[in-house]
Amino acid sequence: MAPIPGSGLAKGLAVTLRTMTRKSVTEQYPDAQPELPPRTRGVIGLFEENCTVCMLCARECPDWCIYIDSHKETVPPAAPGGRERSRNVLDRFAIDFSLCMYCGICIEVCPFDALFWSPEFEYAETDIHELTHERDKLREWMWTVPAPPALDAGAEEPKEIAAARKTAEKLAAAQAEPQEGES
Ligand code: SF4
Numbered sequence: 184m185a186p187i188p189g190s191g192l193a194k195g196l197a198v199t200l201r202t203m204t205r206k207s208v209t210e211q212y213p214d215a216q217p218e219l220p221p222r223t224r225g226v227i228g229l230f231e232e233n234c235t236v237c238m239l240c241a242r243e244c245p246d247w248c249i250y251i252d253s254h255k256e257t258v259p260p261a262a263p264g265g266r267e268r269s270r271n272v273l274d275r276f277a278i279d280f281s282l283c284m285y286c287g288i289c290i291e292v293c294p295f296d297a298l299f300w301s302p303e304f305e306y307a308e309t310d311i312h313e314l315t316h317e318r319d320k321l322r323e324w325m326w327t328v329p330a331p332p333a334l335d336a337g338a339e340e341p342k343e344i345a346a347a348r349k350t351a352e353k354l355a356a357a358q359a360e361p362q363e364g365e366s
């Protein structure tokens with residue numbers, strides 16, 4: 184059966200009318216900033232103080248886009264007569280975000296909580312080389328990492344906090360005790 188003349192136009196107009204009455208999903212970025220979930224995978228921050236240069240993140244990264252350089256340093260013995268120890272000192276820590284696929288494996292495997300997700304995403308560059316963020320820049324991203332979610336009510340206290348609290352209580356008790364010779 185031949186189509187009724189003008190039916191195609193009517194269908195098209197019906198679609199236009201239907202769409203015009205719906206709420207628009209387009210956001211006027213950058214004038215309107217998107218509301219992102221707090222755990223959005225935007226960029227990776229490095230908490231350098233926690234990094235022991237164990238290399239686990241670099242080895243597990245599927246894209247091989249974490250670059251770490253380090254050297255060994257000898258540390259004097261903790262107690263007199265003890266043995267000298269050696270430790271790794273970080274020289275370079277960089278992530279190439281032009282290769283990173285935001286899988287989060289590096290953050291998951293870090294045994295020392297040195298890597299964190301930040302929701303920041305506005306770091307586009309016109310030069311691809313600028314997407315390799317060196318340690319200073321990765322450190323700066325730490326300021327944009329949201330605080331961890333609060334513990335559930337009634338949850339067990341984290342063991343690090345419990346240990347620190349016990350030490351602080353012992354110190355306070357020792358200071359409160361009257362010194363020998365004091366009345
Ligand atoms: S998020 Fe994934 S791809 Fe990106 S640096 Fe970490 S491990 Fe590599």
Ligand code: SF4
Binds near residue numbers: 234238294296297
């Ligand atoms: S896994 Fe963590 S501690 Fe080990 S090198 Fe990477 S960031 Fe540093």
